[in-house]
Every structure is written in structure tokens, then in C-alpha cells.
Amino acid sequence: MIVAERKPLDDIIEMLGGQGKVLAVGCGTCVAVCFAGGKKEVEMLASSLRMSTNLKGNKLEVDETSVQRQCEAEYLEVLDERVKDYDAIVSLGCGVGVQYLAERFPEKRIIPALDTKFMGGPTEAGVWEERCQGCGSCVLGITGGVCPISRCAKQLMNGPCGGSKHGHCEIDEDVPCAWQKIWESMEKLGRLDELMQVSAPKDWSTSRDGGPRRVVRDDIRTPKTEDS
Amino acid sequence: MAMQQAIENTEEKGRALKAGSNLERVLAAGHFAVTGELEPPKSHDADIVRKRGKVVEECLDAANITDNQTAIVRMSSIGSALLIKDSGLEPVIQITCRDRNRLAMQADLLGAAAHGIKNVLCLSGDHQSFGNHPGAKNVHDIDSMQLIRMIKDMRDESRFQCGEEIPGGGPRFFIGAAANPFADPLELRPHRLAKKVAAGADFVQTQLVYDMDQFRKYMAKVVDMGLHEKVSILAGVGPLKSTGMARYMRDKVPGMMVPDIFVDRMADAVKGIDKDDKAAKQEAWRAEGIKICIEQCLEMKEIEGVAGVHIMAIGWETAVRPIVEGAGLMPRPKVD
Numbered sequence: 357m358i359v360a361e362r363k364p365l366d367d368i369i370e371m372l373g374g375q376g377k378v379l380a381v382g383c384g385t386c387v388a389v390c391f392a393g394g395k396k397e398v399e400m401l402a403s404s405l406r407m408s409t410n411l412k413g414n415k416l417e418v419d420e421t422s423v424q425r426q427c428e429a430e431y432l433e434v435l436d437e438r439v440k441d442y443d444a445i446v447s448l449g450c451g452v453g454v455q456y457l458a459e460r461f462p463e464k465r466i467i468p469a470l471d472t473k474f475m476g477g478p479t480e481a482g483v484w485e486e487r488c489q490g491c492g493s494c495v496l497g498i499t500g501g502v503c504p505i506s507r508c509a510k511q512l513m514n515g516p517c518g519g520s521k522h523g524h525c526e527i528d529e530d531v532p533c534a535w536q537k538i539w540e541s542m543e544k545l546g547r548l549d550e551l552m553q554v555s556a557p558k559d560w561s562t563s564r565d566g567g568p569r570r571v572v573r574d575d576i577r578t579p580k581t582e583d584s
Numbered sequence: 585m586a587m588q589q590a591i592e593n594t595e596e597k598g599r600a601l602k603a604g605s606n607l608e609r610v611l612a613a614g615h616f617a618v619t620g621e622l623e624p625p626k627s628h629d630a631d632i633v634r635k636r637g638k639v640v641e642e643c644l645d646a647a648n649i650t651d652n653q654t655a656i657v658r659m660s661s662i663g664s665a666l667l668i669k670d671s672g673l674e675p676v677i678q679i680t681c682r683d684r685n686r687l688a689m690q691a692d693l694l695g696a697a698a699h700g701i702k703n704v705l706c707l708s709g710d711h712q713s714f715g716n717h718p719g720a721k722n723v724h725d726i727d728s729m730q731l732i733r734m735i736k737d738m739r740d741e742s743r744f745q746c747g748e749e750i751p752g753g754g755p756r757f758f759i760g761a762a763a764n765p766f767a768d769p770l771e772l773r774p775h776r777l778a779k780k781v782a783a784g785a786d787f788v789q790t791q792l793v794y795d796m797d798q799f800r801k802y803m804a805k806v807v808d809m810g811l812h813e814k815v816s817i818l819a820g821v822g823p824l825k826s827t828g829m830a831r832y833m834r835d836k837v838p839g840m841m842v843p844d845i846f847v848d849r850m851a852d853a854v855k856g857i858d859k860d861d862k863a864a865k866q867e868a869w870r871a872e873g874i875k876i877c878i879e880q881c882l883e884m885k886e887i888e889g890v891a892g893v894h895i896m897a898i899g900w901e902t903a904v905r906p907i908v909e910g911a912g913l914m915p916r917p918k919v920d
Contacts, residue, residue, distance in 0.1 A: 514728075556733075
């Protein structure tokens with residue numbers, strides 16, 4: 357899932373300029389699962405914004421709603437009429453959701469309430485960890501199911517480096533060494549000999565380096581007659 | 585036809601010397617090599633570099649010039665290397681994968697070769713979070729293993745990393761790699777060295793060694809695997825400066841194993857000295873640090889597969905001469 361974390365309240369108020377009629381919009385998908393932008397979090401943010409109006413002299417009028425998914429236009433249709441009454445929309449979606457709202461309602465100010473962190477999952481209650489950077493060319497099949505791109509601080513393809521100690525990374529004792537995990541995993545699989553091969557430089561052209569990436573599936577795509 | 589000729593020339597050179605640097609010649613002649621490390625200043629002051637070079641000039645076969653070591657911005661490795669080279673000390677430039685992508689690395693290698701630099705050490709680089717620009721974006725386009733292979737292919741195949749031919753032949757470098765015998769998992773370390781050899785490393789400089797027992801175990805495995813015949817291994821040594829430093833390296837520095845005996849020896853060295861007499865304490869510590877380092881160099885000479893020592897006395901260049909002299913490694917050989 358996409359994991360996000362809410363921005364500090366004061367930052368959100370500052371972006372709103374402390375005034376106006378505001379609609380806070382939650383999202384029922386990834387950010388709801390990681391307790392950052394679901395219905396409950398929208399309620400909490402909206403009431404905090406209202407309280408700030410009472411306590412700090414802000415002039416915010418705040419309503420709240422939630423959609424099932426902010427990152428698909430058809431789920432935003434329900435907001436078409438409603439947003440007309442507001443000066444600004446506060447999105448509790450991930451960065452994708454915020455942009456889909458901005459595209460659908462270009463005449464409204466869209467304020468992001470979350471910082472989108474990464475693609476990952478929970479490792480224990482209240483802790484989420486990165487597992488994928490969307491490099492566009494998955495290597496998990498040759499690294500024992502552990503991703504060195506998202507989990508090694510140096511994105512090594514031939515690790516571990518000299519900073520691996522007691523199974524953790526030199527940058528932080530709370531960060532497991534990805535390459536130690538890869539090594540252990542490949543050992544269990546009886547595939548250690550594969551790690552002895554020098555892996556070639558990665559082709560990053562499938563990664564973030566070339567502007568926004570697209571996936572096109574002609575078998576699903578609706579043929580466009582007026583495509584120019 | 586020209587291509588065939590080029591390959592034959594390359595093969596001929598390959599049988600003789602790969603780059604023809606002083607370090608390579610010293611090692612090829614079978615001498616116990618001595619390299620060291622120079623840290624460029626956090627300024628553009630050329631005199632500082634020249635002075636640091638001058639202090640160690642007669643004691644080393646070549647000096648590594650660090651590349652933004654510990655992720656702190658300093659004068660560039662190549663820029664500093666040219667300064668010491670001009671004054672007569674052979675440089676080993678260092679390249680980290682943290683700061684440059686494959687385009688910048690290859691461009692720098694061509695530039696360095698054009699200026700007559702013949703040794704290069706390939707490193708991943710200390711993580712930027714340890715340095716003075718923790719908000720910097722790290723590159724890691726390729727890793728140190730791939731960097732070694734890239735420089736080897738440039739030299740031996742006259743090819744850029746993309747496969748394109750380098751007009752007029754590739755730059756000829758004596759290729760170095762780092763090895764840490766003390767990082768986890770320990771049993772993997774000789775295999776990782778084997779991988780660096782397979783990638784194309786000609787020489788290896790190890791992490792600072794203090795735990796001689798562990799290092800002996802590592803070298804025994806390395807010799808058992810026959811790696812010492814394919815690559816020249818220079819053992820990293822360095823003088824301890826104080827009890828505090830010994831303790832810090834034992835407890836805090838990732839990938840470092842310092843036995844208690846050295847911490848105790850440093851503590852014992854200042855016993856009986858008034859604790860406020862800082863000058864006397866420093867002198868006693870430094871004498872003991874140099875003494876330990878000399879003992880280690882002497883032990884290294886006896887370990888099978890060790891082809892030399894790499895002395896890391898960062899910020900304390902004046903320690904190098906007494907260490908090299910004390911270990912009976914002066915004068916340095918002149919090999920044509």
C-alpha cells in the first residue's frame with residue numbers, strides 16, 4: 357500500500373491562510389488502512405481545524421467527507437456539486453489523490469494534508485516500513501525476495517557493504533541490513549552461488565529518471581477515435 | 585584489422601603491466617608495498633595538500649586521496665591528486681558511488697588519465713547521513729563492484745560502460761578495491777573479496793585492522809581460495825591516538841573490531857601521568873599508538889597473502905615516517 361503521514365496541524369492551517377470555507381476530503385483506500393487519511397482521520401482533522409478557529413482566532417469553516425478512492429476520476433464525481441460551495445479542498449489522500457482532485461477541480465485551491473511516504477506495509481501495530489520504490493524493473497526474483505533498491509541505504513546490487521553490523525545497517529540500528537537478509541534468504545533457498553556473480557549496472561531508465569512513467573495496456577484500453 | 589591489433593597490444597600490455605604505476609611496479613617486483621591516505625582540506629588551499637604530501641612522500645609507494653570522506657565536502661580527490669603528483673608523490677584517486685553517476689565517473693576517469701593518474705580505488709562511499717550535508721541526495725547509480733568492472737572494461741576492452749568504443753583506447757588504471765574483513769556476516773567477507781577480484785580488482789586495501797586473530801582467519805580463507813595470487817592485498821593499519829579513540833573505534837565505528845588489549849595498552853600508556861598534563865599524555869599516547877602500529881606492520885609482513893600495508897593516519901601524517909621506519913620498510917624501493 358501507499359503509506360502516508362499527516363502533516364502538522366499548523367502547517368495545514370498556514371497553507372489555508374487561516375480562513376475560508378474548507379472541505380476536508382478523505383480517501384478510503386491505502387491511506388485509510390495506514391490510519392492517515394480515512395474517515396476517522398478526516399473527522400479528527402476537521403474538528404481540529406474547527407477548534408483552532410475557536411481557540412486561535414482563525415476563521416475557518418470546515419466540513420468533511422470521504423471518497424472510496426481519490427486516485428480515480430469516477431470516484432470524484434460525487435464531489436462535483438458539493439465543492440462549489442467551498443474556497444478550498446484539503447485532501448487527505450496520497451500525492452496521487454491530491455493531484456486527481458486538483459485536475460478535476462482546477463478552480464479550487466487543493467491543500468495536501470498528508471506527506472506521502474512510500475510503498476510498504478505494517479511490520480507491527482503502528483509501524484510501517486518501505487518495501488518498494490517502483491524502480492520499474494523488479495529484481496526480487498534474484499535477490500531472495502528482499503528488495504535492495506528500497507531497503508539498502510546505498511541501493512547496492514552487490515552487497516552487503518562494509519557497514520553491516522549484527523544484521524543492521526550502519527545508518528541506524530533500527531534498520532535491518534537488506535543484504536544480510538538477501539544473503540540469509542538465498543542461503544535457505546540453496547542459491548548462494550548466484551550471489552557470487554557480479555550483477556551488471558541496473559538500467560534506471562525504467563525508474564523515476566525519465567519524467568512520469570506510464571503503463572499502457574492495449575488489451576484494456578478503450579480505442580480513442582479523436583486521439584491526436 | 586586495427587581492432588585485432590588493438591586487442592593484441594592490450595593483451596601484450598596486460599601480460600606485462602596493466603597501468604604501469606609505481607604501486608603496480610613495486611608490487612609486481614615482489615616488494616612489500618606501503619600506501620597511505622591523505623585527506624584533502626575543506627578549502628582550496630593547495631599548500632595544505634602539498635605539505636601533507638611532503639611529510640609522507642619518501643615513506644609511501646602511493647598515497648590515496650580521499651573523496652569527500654565521511655560525506656564531508658573537501659577538495660576533490662583528483663584536484664588534490666594533481667597537486668601531490670606534481671610534487672613527486674604518486675596518487676591513488678578514490679571514487680565513491682555516492683556522489684557520481686556513471687557519466688560523471690567515466691568523464692573523471694578520462695580526465696584523471698589525461699593528467700597521468702594511474703591508480704584508482706573504487707568505493708561505495710560513507711552514507712551522507714554521517715557527513716555535513718545530510719540532506720544531500722545520494723546517487724548510487726552503480727555500486728563499487730560495478731565501478732570496478734566498468735574501469736576494467738574501459739581499460740581492457742576499450743569500452744565505455746554503455747558498450748561504445750573509446751576512441752584511441754581506454755584509460756589504463758591500476759584498479760583498487762576496499763575490503764572489510766570485520767563486517768557482518770563475517771563468513772561472507774572472503775567471498776565478497778572474490779567477487780571484487782572477479783569484477784577486476786588489481787589491489788585491495790582493507791579496513792583498519794586491529795583484531796589480528798580475526799584478520800588471520802580471514803587471510804587463511806583468502807589464501808585457501810587462492811585470491812592472494814590474483815590480487816595484491818594491502819592490510820589497513822593506523823596508529824591509535826588515545827584511549828578515547830580506541831574505545832570509540834571499538835564501540836561506535838561500524839564495521840570495526842578493536843580488541844580490549846589495545847584499549848588497555850593505550851590506557852596503561854598514560855598511567856602515572858598527571859591527568860591535567862595534556863601534552864605529556866598526548867606524547868605518551870602517540871608513542872604507544874605508533875608502537876602498536878609498528879608491531880602490526882611487522883606481523884602483517886609474516887601473514888601469508890599480505891602484499892603490503894595501507895597506513896591510515898588521517899590528520900596525523902607525521903606518524904607515517906616513524907611507523908614505516910620502525911617496521912623496517914624504509915627506504916622505499918625504486919622500480920623501473
